[in-house]
Amino acid sequence: xxxxxxxxxxxxxxxxxxxxxxxxxxxxxxxxxxxxxxxxxxxxxxxxxxxxxxxxxxxxxxxxxxxxxxxxxxxxxxxxxxxxxxxxxxxxxxxxxxxxxxxxxxxxxxxxxxxxxxxxxxxxxxxxxxxxxxxxxxxxxxxxxxxxxxxxxxxxxxxxxxxxxxxxxxxxxxxxxxxxxxxxxxxxxxxxxxxxxxxxxxxxxxxxxxxxxxxxxxxxxxxxxxxxxxxxxxxxxxxxxxxxxxxxxxxxxxxxxxxxxxxxxxxxxxxxxxxxxxxxxxxxxxxxxxxxxxxxxxxxxxxxxxxxxxx
Numbered sequence: 257x258x259x260x261x262x263x264x265x266x267x268x269x270x271x272x273x274x275x276x277x278x279x280x281x282x283x284x285x286x287x288x289x290x291x292x293x294x295x296x297x298x299x300x301x302x303x304x305x306x307x308x309x310x311x312x313x314x315x316x317x318x319x320x321x322x323x324x325x326x327x328x329x330x331x332x333x334x335x336x337x338x339x340x341x342x343x344x345x346x347x348x349x350x351x352x353x354x355x356x357x358x359x360x361x362x363x364x365x366x367x368x369x370x371x372x373x374x375x376x377x378x379x380x381x382x383x384x385x386x387x388x389x390x391x392x393x394x395x396x397x398x399x400x401x402x403x404x405x406x407x408x409x410x411x412x413x414x415x416x417x418x419x420x421x422x423x424x425x426x427x428x429x430x431x432x433x434x435x436x437x438x439x440x441x442x443x444x445x446x447x448x449x450x451x452x453x454x455x456x457x458x459x460x461x462x463x464x465x466x467x468x469x470x471x472x473x474x475x476x477x478x479x480x481x482x483x484x485x486x487x488x489x490x491x492x493x494x495x496x497x498x499x500x501x502x503x504x505x506x507x508x509x510x511x512x513x514x515x516x517x518x519x520x521x522x523x524x525x526x527x528x529x530x531x532x533x534x535x536x537x538x539x540x541x542x543x544x545x546x547x548x549x550x551x552x553x554x555x556x557x558x559x560x561x562x563x564x565x566x567x
Contacts, residue, residue, distance in 0.1 A: 293456030402535025415543035426539035432532035437483035
């Protein structure tokens with residue numbers, strides 16, 4: 257039987273270290289062990305208040321905000337599900353006093369939560385002898401590998417978030433999809449709507465009135481059954497590439513949420529045991545020096561091996 261502890265109402269004053277964070281992400285860090293679905297629930301119900309008012313999950317905290325957090329029931333640490341990220345060496349692509357870029361492996365969440373006790377950011381924080389500032393600039397899905405950028409200074413994080421909002425960060429992916437893609441270049445603009453399933457899992461669908469989402473796709477190579485595409489994100493919505501491709505009838509190989517599940521099972525027999533989506537390139541201006549950084553992560557061996565089978 258799971259032993260539960262019940263907290264009381266807590267109130268926090270937002271300091272500089274939390275300025276510009278989304279309130280849902282802030283609560284995820286503060287309420288260790290609480291499912292993201294429950295955090296969204298207490299936000300929607302108005303139990304969380306900022307300066308006495310309801311806020312949306314995407315509200316960005318300001319210096320001096322007064323945050324009310326309601327009582328929540330969490331599993332005691334000893335009773336929490338222990339699913340740790342495996343021991344691994346994270347490949348560093350770039351690092352200085354302001355930024356850290358790594359090549360994230362597939363199968364590792366970028367942060368703990370949803371039954372995972374540690375993710376990439378927790379592993380990176382543990383490597384430092386003294387705790388310091390380290391936050392995700394952007395995210396990659398657990399199943400996606402490739403370039404992941406983190407900020408080591410609040411000022412760098414704020415500047416990079418601003419560039420992301422303005423579309424001044426170039427992000428490119430490689431995706432292998434089911435079917436024979438014929439367009440050399442295709443611009444896809446389909447609005448996306450996020451929702452939670454009855455089980456509390458996050459899902460996205462194409463829906464009129466949803467968030468604007470724009471992806472450019474370029475054909476790299478195709479075979480009778482599959483096509484290798486390069487995707488350039490013009491917006492950065494949750495599951496954007498995966499949903500746009502699935503909606504067009506070209507699901508990403510190995511996609512456990514939106515893919516062709518029967519095909520995925522046969523692909524596992526053929527050696528592809530993960531989703532074929534890799535963030536291979538990120539180009540951004542350094543927030544301190546102003547130099548343009550070209551960050552690239554080579555295609556992982558398991559994906560390259562699958563391509564070799566097709567050749």
